[in-house]
Amino acid sequence: MAKHPSTVPAKPTHDTLTDDVLAGLKKDPKELSPVWFYDELGSFLFDSICELPEYYITRTELQIMQTHAAEMAQHIGPEAAVIELGSGTSLKTRLLLDKLDHPLAYVPVDISREHLFAAAGALAKDYPNLHIVPVCADFTQPFELPQFVRTAQRRIVYFPGSTLGNFDRTHAHALLAQMRDLIGRNGAVLIGIDLYKDRRVLERAYDDAAGVTAEFNLNALRHVNRELGANFDLDAFEHLAVWVEDQSRIEMHLVSKRDQVVRLGGEKIRIASGEHLRTEYCHKYTLEGFSELAATAGLAVRRVWMDPDQLFSVQLLEPARLQ
Template sequence: MAKHPSTAPAKSAQDTLTNDVLDGLKKEPKELSPVWFYDELGSFLFDNICELPEYYITRTELQIMHGHANEMAQYIGPDAALIEFGSGTSLKTRLLLDRLESPLAYVPVDISREHLFAAAGALAKDYPHLHIVPVCADFTQNFELPNFIRAAERRIVYFPGSTLGNFDRAQARALLARMRDLVGKNGAVLIGIDLRKDPRVLERAYDDAAGVTAEFNINALRHVNRELGADFDLDAFDHLAVWVENESRIEMHLVSRKDQTVHLGGEKVRIGRGEHLRTEYCHKYTLESFNELAATAGLAVKRVWMDPNKQFSVQLLEPVRLQ
């Protein structure tokens, strides 16, 4: 699970968003983008999920950062420009910034302008001597960095939180290749990767006993109803988390309790009783499978840090040097 901030659409963007939702609902199985999780309520629910006993991901990555950030900083070295993809609140980044030797700059990259500049402002107060350069952009697309950042001798892309797992293999390879191009031959990528484990652990993490994740999933429909004028019946869906072995991923679904018709953008979408609407998937890797994926993007794994139970990893990647 990863955070994809979104804001209420302007009218000019509303038709595009409506068409995107309709396109997803016409797929087999039906799909709804996880960007719809994150209105104000969704962000609140996600923060609560991160505190749940079943949801190991956030606390385990923080445990790794607390235990190994000093060593990570040594691998990164002095005078580096740290570029964070999907920076959000930059919580984990602080553990790294506290240990880096004379960093050149910190560049948070996020699509949500309001959250981006609020987080950058908070960091600026706590790190008054650090050059903070927020960039509002979609990190899955090409974007421009300030010239002095591109000229830095050592550029590091930081991508915590296992967000790479939300992309299919082709998308993940393309994103890693974009990171490789951004850091250049002397740079590196520091990335959080969730690891394969007992599917029962994963299913509990994405379907907690308190029902917070279920409400988070249903809230995507509430968000679409409010912003796009749809009429999903929120009480007519059940939350489901399922492990898909052949894809090595956990999926979140909404399952229709009845035959129903949803109206959106002047169209009718029929959803049968028992039909699934997939809202998110999260790939889980072995060390070997992620090593292979990174290699296809021209990156080599140089160092891996894990928690004692080997549930999660933070990995340092460097561009493959051609002979």
């Protein structure tokens, strides 16, 4: 689970959003994009999830950054341009910026303009001497960097939070390849990768005892109802976290408690009792498995930092030919 790169609304048209949701509901199994998790309530719930005892990801990555950010900065070197995919005012970003030697610029990239400029403005107050250049773009697609960033000697893509796990292998490869293009010959990628572990740990992390993740999952239906005029009955669904071993991923599902018909965009979608609606998947990697995936995108793992229990990793990648 991670903040998704596209937060609704990104200002596509109402009809386009409706068509996208309908297309997902007509798949087998049915799907609903995780972008629908995130409205004001969804963002609050996500922040609450990050504080839960079962949800190890955020606190573990923070622990790694607190312990090793200075060493990461040494590997990155002076006067680097840092490009963060998915803008943030998070402690993780600040921990990195605090240790870097005279960074050339910080370039947050996000599709949500309002969130992007709010995040950039908050950082600008605390880092008045840092050149902060927000770029409004969907980072899953090619985008242009400012000219002075493109000509920087050392460009670093920062991608914390295990967000890569939300992409299937094909799309994860494509995103890593795009990162490889962004950093050029002399750059690097600093990326958070959640690691393969006991399924019971994962299932608890995505199905907490307090029910916060369940409410977060159901909020996707609430959001679609409000934005697109659907009539999902939230009481007719229950949250389920499913470990899929052959895909090495945890999936979030909403399971229908009864036969029902959902109306959206003038269409009727029939959902049977016990039918699953998949809302998100989160891949977990072995160190060897992620190294192999990175290699397909022309990247090689230079350094890995982990917590003592090896639950999570922050990895530094560089163009393979430099190794």
